[in-house]
Amino acid sequence: MNADRRFPRSVYGEGEEPDPRFSLANERTFLAWLRTALAMYAAAFALEALSLPEATGWRIAAAAVFLVLGTLSVVQAWIGWRATERSLRRAEPLPGLSTGAVLVIGVVIAAALVTIGLYA
Numbered sequence: 001m002n003a004d005r006r007f008p009r010s011v012y013g014e015g016e017e018p019d020p021r022f023s024l025a026n027e028r029t030f031l032a033w034l035r036t037a038l039a040m041y042a043a044a045f046a047l048e049a050l051s052l053p054e055a056t057g058w059r060i061a062a063a064a065v066f067l068v069l070g071t072l073s074v075v076q077a078w079i080g081w082r083a084t085e086r087s088l089r090r091a092e093p094l095p096g097l098s099t100g101a102v103l104v105i106g107v108v109i110a111a112a113l114v115t116i117g118l119y120a
Contacts, residue, residue: 011082015089026084033077036103040070047114058117065110069103 006012044066047059076099083095 008082011085011089015086016091018085018088022088023085026081026088029084030077030081033073033080037070037073037077040066040073043110044070052114052118055117055120058113058120062110062113062117065106065113069106069110072099072102072106075099 044063047063047066052059080095080098086092087094
């Protein structure tokens with residue numbers, strides 16, 4: 001496939017074609033971030049769909065945190081894929097993980113909100 005027909009051109013239009021195994025691994029990482037986003041959205045919807053015996057405000061706050069984390073995961077999927085693919089094509093060092101710690105902290109906060117809501 002011609003590089004100028006692939007999306008996004010800003011990634012595929014520069015550098016050399018990397019080993020396909022690395023590009024495929026990058027794509028699997030992209031899909032893993034999307035699965036993480038789906039899990040975060042599922043957690044948010046489950047909190048609202050299930051009849052949990054907890055204070056409504058705490059449950060809504062936890063669901064909102066999960067929604068934000070899911071959206072952050074989708075953004076990380078795209079930005080991470082793009083940065084990694086560019087680095088592969090330019091033979092540069094790979095970028096580091098930028099949002100992993102934010103997701104961990106966010107899940108801990110959401111879990112704390114649910115727990116507080118159960119005992120409030």
